[in-house]
Amino acid sequence: MAKTTLENLRLGVFVIIGTTLIVLAAYLIGNRQNMFGNTFSISAVFNNVNGLQSGNNVRFSGINVGTVENIEMINDSTIRVNMIIEEKMLKHIRRDAIATIGSDGLVGSMLISITPGLGSESLVVPGDELKTQSRLVTQDMLSTLNITNENAALLTADLLKVTQSLAQGKGILGKLLNDTVMATSLEQTISNLEHASKRTNSMMTKLNKEMGRVNFEESAMGILLADTISGNNIKSILSNFETASKEIEEVTKDINSVMKEIKNGKGAVNYLTTDSTFVNNLDTTIRNIEQGAQSFNENMEALKHNFLTRGYFRKLERRQKKEAEKNQN
Structure with missing residues (x-):
């Protein structure tokens, strides 16, 4: 009899504990699925849910506020996700909020993350549809990292080739690094x-x-640069100098011709030429005239190359060429 009572007692305790655990589990699961609180429904449309399932969490600004109720396939490129959200979030979520699909950690389960908008629109009401935005998932991130690693490997290989070429003294940079003579010349x-x-x-x-x-206002240079009348006068003077130089050269030639005739002639002129003192003085005068003409020609050439007057001479040469061409025609 005592044994039967002990067994019944043990059975009762086991039933009570089992019932308590079942009720507690049901409560926790129901609380997770928002079965015991006031909720409302909203939805979002995606092109790809990336493995999202019913029962996955819905987060608003990083806080769990609901779960995924169901996933409905509308067509081959449109999927509607219905969410159950706690009623207290009605005063926080606005219609410009954006829903995205992400993962809980790097390899965790999928979830929906709701990001607050600018706050310029009104609050959501049950049955509203949120805006969505695609986000890179873990697989896409790994694919991108794989491509990045491949590119890094290629860049490393190319860099190794360049480094080896430099170490072997190939190319200009290689020669600069290895040839001390060239480096010294470049430095010099x-x-x-x-x-x-x-x-x-x-x-x-x-x-x-x-x-x-x-002093550009009072100096000769200032006058040459600013006064057009003085500039024209200088041009005229230089032109006269050139003409006089040519005339002096012709006179010198005539004088030389006359002197030859005088030396070979007779009469009074011959008498004058026989006087050595007179002849020497006359020769000295002619030599001085020739030196003066040569100096004058050199001065004219210097003026032609002077930066203040060479422009005039160039214009004069072009004008003379034009006149010569007109005369030939």
Whole structure:
């Protein structure tokens, strides 16, 4: 009798514990599925649910607020996901919120994540459809990483080839790295360029100082640069100089011709030529005239190459060429 009572007691305790566990499990599962609280339904349409299943979590700003009720296939490219959300979230979720499908961790189960929008639209009501946005899933991420690794391997191989070429002295960079003579020459060239640059800067500085000292309003240079009348006068003077130079050269030739005739002639002229003192003085005068004409020609050539007057001579030459061509025609 005592044994039967003990067995009944054990059976009763087992039944009570089993019933408690079943009720607790049912409560936990029901609470997870929002079976014991006030809820409302919303939906979202995706092109691909990426393995999402009924019962997966729905998160709003990282907080579990509901579960996936069911997944409905509308057509071959449209899938509607119906969600059960806690009623208290009605005052937080707005119609511009965006639903995306993600994973719980790197290899966890799939879930729907609702991201708040800008807050410019009204709150959702039961039965609304949220906007959706595609997101890279783990498989896509791994595929991308695989491609990235392959590209990195190719880049590493190319970099290894370049490094080996440089170490072997191939190409310009390889020669620069291995040939000390070329490196020294290049260094000397760079040094010379730097020195030339410094000298150029120094010359430009001196030139600027000299130009700063010039009084363009009162100096001759200022008049030449600014006064067109004076410029025309100078052009006329230079033209006259050139004409006079040609005339002096012709006179010199005539004088030389006359002197030859005088030396070979007779009479009074011959008498004059026989006087050595007079002849020497006359020869000295002619030589001085020739030297003066040569100096004048050199001065004219210098003026032709001077930066202030060479423009005029170039114009004069072009004009003379045009006149000559007209005369020939």
